Amino acid sequence: MYINSKWRILTVGDGDLSFSASLVKHHKPRALTATVFDTRSTLIAKYGSDEHYQQLLKNGANVLTSFDVTEPSTWQNIILQQFDLVIFQFPLIPGFSSKQDYIKQCEHFSINTLNRRLLRIYLQHCFKYFLADNGAKLAYISSKDVKPYRQWNIEHSLTMNLPVMYLGKMAFNITEFPGYRIRNVDRDKHVKDTQGFTYVYSDNQTLPAEDIQLATFVDDxxxxxxxxxxxxxxxxxxxxxxxxxxxxxxxxxxxxxxxxxxxxxxxxxxxxxxxxx
Structure with a gap:
């Protein structure tokens, strides 16, 4: 994953915040805002502590809990249109709370479509609300290259009829982020490190001169x-x-x-x- 230290970065839905903590420690971006879907109390209950939350604050990062990238009403504490890059690591819709919840959500659409919908809304909101007009204007999605993730057709389906382009993908190497543990979306278990890629999107056809190095990382x-x-x-x-x-x-x-x-x-x-x- 290519990271420019000059970038202002937003991470979305970062599980136990271990990715964001590693990002700020080892890659030292200009600024970092890290977000999680859970409340802080749920974060502690699920993972046993909020050590990464505390580490991020000590390193000058902004940390937001109860943040839903699909729901603008949860964004009260974020300054919009200030980021160069937004990152969503190994996204997956949460499990269903009950049989009734499953029936309600899957009445018209499969889980495959619901996951694509999540990623499409993420991209829409990145370019409409989060990314600065004067910045690099990049959105990353890291995902595993196995079923069911590869069945989402991430490369081709998400940007249909949007003014957003898929630029290519980079192999995701977890060793570049010491301490990062890929978490299950609903539990505290560590997810097996299988091969994954980081998919790159932008609505800007030309990269700024200082970010042209990104092109050497993306599949040309x-x-x-x-x-x-x-x-x-x-x-x-x-x-x-x-x-x-x-x-x-x-x-x-x-x-x-x-x-x-x-x-x-x-x-x-x-x-x-x-x-x-």
Missing amino acids: KVFSKLALLNNDNHCAICRTGLLLNELDKKLHFSSKKHLQMQQYEQQWHYYLSQESL
């Missing part, structure tokens, strides 16, 4: 890959290719994997159609 072949995936011999939603002949295509497009991804994409397009109403 992303646009050529997208061009390949959009031809008849590849499947963009499954990130699959090369389909060499008609038999390859028939086998792939009738496979369980493709049919499931097709259902996810159809439902996502239905959600987007409702979003615009």
Whole structure:
């Protein structure tokens, strides 16, 4: 993950705050505001202490609890449009509190769509409210490259019909953030460190001169890959290719994997159609 020490950074939904604590200690950004969805009392109850909360305050960071990136009413203590970069580490919608809650939330949309919705709203709010017009104007999403996360089609689906571009991805190396523990969204368990990527978004087509180094970290072949995936011999939603002949295509497009991804994409397009109403 590329971090410029001149940047003003906002972290979103940072579990036990260990990522933010490591970020401020080892990468020393110009300014850091760290946020968690939980209240401070829940943070202590869930993780046994608020040591990272205290560390961040000692290092001059701003820390906000009860912060929901999808709900502006929870943002009372944040100054808007002051950040260069917003980071969302390994996002996942919270578990359902009851069977009734599950039925209510999944009445029209699957969990796949609900997670995409969370990330889309995150990106919308980043560029509308959090990022400064005179800054780097970057949003990061780190996510695991395994199911169900890779089924969200993070590269292609989130920015549909938005003035936001997907710029590429960087391998996420947890060793760059000593002390960071990826937490389960609902419990205090440490999540296994499987391969992940940090996906990069911006609404600015040209990087500021001082941030051009970012381009060396982001996959510079992303646009050529997208061009390949959009031809008849590849499947963009499954990130699959090369389909060499008609038999390859028939086998792939009738496979369980493709049919499931097709259902996810159809439902996502239905959600987007409702979003615009």
